[in-house]
Amino acid sequence: MTAKTWAYEDFVEGASLDLGTKLVSAAEIVEFASEFDAQPMHLDEAAGKASILGGLSASGWHTCAMFMRMLCDAFLLDSTSQGSPGIDHVKWKKPVLAGDTLSGAVTVLAKRQSKSRPQLGLVSMRSELFNQRGESVFELENTGMFLTREAAA
Structure with missing residues (x-):
């Protein structure tokens, strides 16, 4: 198995991780809906x-x-992610319209190693998406579970 780039130890409190961009098409809006x-x-x-x-x-x-x-493409698929116990907060702040280009970032709020499973770290994150005008359209706070580098080896 190839070593993953992102393990629990690699998340630094206060760090911001870029999510790249995503053009939203009318066709995909209608297809999803x-x-x-x-x-x-x-x-x-x-x-x-x-x-x-x-x-x-x-x-x-x-x-x-x-x-x-966007999260998967930015780093999650190249991480030791073990999922998430849930979402603490999600807010849709402005409409995402056909033709919008979304960009965003994840900020690491806090992290701690699990007491009951020391091979697992919990990373609290705040994520935000913006449209091409720089307006915040979405925010989410959650905790991700990541294996430590040693446990992933």
Whole structure:
């Protein structure tokens, strides 16, 4: 097995990790909504414009899914991740519209080694996504579980 770049020890409190960018297309908004959140503002431009969202907009759950993909591509797939016990906070702050380009970062808030499983570290993170205008559209706080480098060897 190839050693993973990111283990528990590599997360530094206060560090910010870039998530890259993601262009959001109308087709993917409609595709996701058709299967998972079939509200009119996620399926039709006219319905979106008639809503308080101002246009065809991604479901909040779609925004979460796009964030997760960005997180995976940025570092999670190259880490000793063992999952997460859950999300502490998620907020959809502004609509994500067709044609938006998302960018974002993860900030490491705190970390500690598990008392019951010393091979496992818990990393508290705050993540935020922005649109191309620099407006915050999404924030999330959660804890990730990562193996220590020794346990992953």
